[in-house]
Amino acid sequence: MLMYTGKHPRNVYGRIHIAEDCWQKFCKESAFALYTPFIVSLASGNLKVESFRKFVAQDVCLLKIFANAFELAETNAQDDYAKHQINELRKTAINLHDSFVQEWGSYFVKDTTLNPATSKCQDFLLATASGKIDGVTAPIERTKLPAYTLGAIASFMKLYAYIGKELKGLTDHNCYKKWIENYSSDRFQDLSFQTEYLLNRLSDSFTAEELDIIETLYSQGFKHEIDFFLAQPLIQKAVVPLSGEHNLEERQLMIFSEFNFSFASVDSYVFFAEMAIAKESDKVRKEYTYTYPYEPTLKTICWREAHKNYINAYVKCIEDILATEKAENLNHKGLRKALEKVSYIEKEANLSVIKFGGLKGLKLKDIILAGERSILHDVCFEFFQTVKKKESLNADVHVLSYCWCGDLIRSTLSAGGLNGIKVHANELEFEESVCTGQILRKVESPIDKVEAFAKILESCGKGNDKKELLTVYIGDSFKDLLCLLEADIGIMVYPSPNLIDLAEHFGIRLIPLFHGVVDKQKKSVEGAETWKGGLSGILYTAISWVEIHAFLIGS
Template sequence: MESANPKPAVAGNPKLLSIEVAEGVGIARRCWIKFNKEATSALYTPFVICLASGNLNIQSFRHYIAQDVHFLKAFAQAFELAEECADDDDAKIGIGELRKDVLEELKMHDSFVQEWGLEMVKESTINPATSKYTDFLLATASGKVEGVKAPGKLATPFEKTKLAAYTLGAMTPCMRLYAYIGKELQGLLDGKSNHPYKKWIENYSSEGFQASALQTEDLLDKLSVALTGEELAIIEKLYYQAMKLEIDFFLAQPLSQKTVIPLIRYHDPAEHCLMLFSDFDLTFSVVDSSAILAEIAIMKASKSNQIQSENKSTSMAAAADLRNTWGVLSKHYIEEYDQCIENMLVTEKAEKFDYEGLQKALEQLSDLEKRENLRVIECGVLKGLDLEDIKRAGERLILQDGSTSFFQSIITNEKLDADIHVLSYCWCADLIRSAFSSRGGLDALKVHANEFRYEESLSTGEIITKVESPIDKLQVFNKILDSRGNGKKKRTVYIGDSVGDVLCLLEADVGILIGSSPSLKRLGDHFGLTFTPLFPAVVEKQKKWMEEEEDSSTWKGLSGVLYTVSSWAEIHAFILGS
């Protein structure tokens, strides 16, 4: 939501939330959705970024191919064991076809060796990360992992089918992950590309491999259809473990080159300071804080009137009147806001990034925000809110999936000198502080927002205004940076979702836009901003860095570029790595 002024309660961007899986969706799809964060982590590993950029050292690729041969041999063996256990003829045929695909993939690796002139060692030594996955996979297929019976102890065809399902549960995430990475990298190739690893990318993005990944998922679903909830939980556990081991496999690939990620890769706490800034409403939270405060006020009115009048109908009427008042305030704000955006777009469209023009245009929005906050105060709709009710609401506030774990990882990382600030239009900073204090470690985040004025823990209806507009946010942002004058090199990252964040997003070394704001997109297009998905931008940075042999990876503010992401998992992988 663009501000903390009254607006209807809305859900956050669906891409940012924990996805609710529709009933009837198979176990393969459910697991892929649930562990999508891990898939994103794999995409942002230094090995994949270097491969995508085309400047992966050839010896690193040689090592990867040699290790992948061990992977594929284990896959072929596991498919063979699963085929023996499958009771259904169609499933047997399907698993057999997948095993043949793996054997064909092994032949393809031989063609890689010939094409790149690699002196592949036929019996290369298997590294620990590779052996951890292959040992895990074959132990699963042999019934030697916790919760899985060995084939010799399986008394019925149904129990054997379960073992086949467990085996596919340990293989499916790798198939889907390679298909996912292949598609993502294929999207970065142009038709005339002379990318050195084009053949590898085209193989995993091909219709044939995509079909194999889908067939593996379909077989997993088919073999799992009669399993109990407890047995499905075992598959989920195997799926997750396989995904983590696959990421470890990518991370274990040796690189003899510098890489642009993770952002903290070359962070020296003695010399560098990571300055992290984030918006709160709909960046951090799922619901706008103004909607939460409105509901608290309405519930308070209902309870207070019921106690005073002992008449349920009277209390309901009072609550309805207050809800109506909130509705009027919200409607008025939306109309004024939309008109304000239109007014900012009447100037001639900029041919290039026009920061000064954007900043001047946003003065209109700043005036609007202050007027609307004054209307809220004068209406008295916030009067009488109990501080304890506000704190309880903060504790129950749902935060965006991945946001909490990201900041907890920053705070607990002893190798980082990090300073974290939350800048928000929220009327009541106590609501935010309570949301953080109830999550382990997040009370270390410094909150910069407006405050309620209280008398004996009850709100007077007044707001102590501190952060009301994009310009106010920028002033707070700059003040914080100025106060951190310890001589260290500062790397600034700002994470936001709307027009209210745009000046800070642009001033930061890395401005990350999460979700999608139509208003910001329109303003950005008008004033020459560029919206670039983060992953392709990282790949391009890696490419230029190696080509120019200089520190072109430096992320600099006021470039006019905002980096877009669809989840906090991307932010986590980009800044901290896997």
């Protein structure tokens, strides 16, 4: 049987680290556990003691289930080293279990009935350790079972370790402190690490199919633990997911996003430049038959020059902006003036492209086809697909973009099943479906964008039977800052160091989204408005679209 050489490549020492590969693939999913109402309430320090007691009882049972699964894995292990190491892992799980029992009392744990989510965790782990794995019909070698069992347990351990570290220092509430300390402790972090280390060692000679089974078990373990946290009962209001606060009868949720680098992985400017240059090059090839290397066409030279001029002007503008005095508090007026300068550069760049006919001759059908075949950010698309499918959310979704052609955006969104999203962008002028070279300039600058944002809100705002608006703006650029600040919730996704410097230069406070959610939970009062209010000078940062998904919609 051939050894695996595929999606889990060997390192320089010839080893496959399946545990690290699985965490790398599924780590973003951890946001779905972190943003559960239970964990957010726990992190804020205002989780009711009654809810925490019920949770600890289930948690202690889960630790016992881990120990039982380790015991089965030890029984199936073939060599003394693996048996010894698994036994050590089992002892650590038991010690952690015993410390919780001592803290809360054995009578409390003894009378606990497993809730459905904990029961599913038990069924999954013990079935895996016994060789009963969903989707695997062929007989499973007993020698493989320890690795499969550790693959399932490793996901639980890693997620617990991650949550413990994320919650450490967020609350000093005595009731929860011991739990957080246990899972953020070096002892538990080492338990997670040793589980992964042994998993890697036991699976090093596995085939492609066997490694895929471990990856599937790891993924299933992740989902079971997320469901475990979701199942914990609360007797107080939670601020997550945002959709849980959404009252269709009173409020309208509006979500805004940029297109470039959010939906598409390539800037639309680069996309159109390459399309125009390719079209011109094809024309040259048809007209001339010589075989030596082609000289750049005049249009190619013009595109290069336009791009160089734009980059130079933009970089100089940013340098001048950062050279001004840094604000301690929000300097909205200064930010708007700075973005007016950026707006001038954007408009001059567009005018340059129009003058040299950079887009002239492009066919509408080619643009639409290219949009349908665009390389997309799947996670972003999945988020918006979920938003559109979730009827209870009834969100009004808008894309605000500097893209030269709204048809490109609409075709890209349509290919992903997102026909209902409203697009606000520039448009190309066509005659008989061929571009004249003119750009119908509607949203070509940061100032245009914030004015378009205001007009959309005005048209959907209160009046007669119109609902109160709750606006979420998701952006990733300096040019988005005005819109981000105007929204009730402004979220910067994948913020670059340069963007962070610019935001802080104008006195904008940047708060990791999870920390912001925890702070809102601390201040939450039944019936009180949690998120309403733009121009607070606060923006939230998210490291992925999965995190935004977890915050807005939940698992």
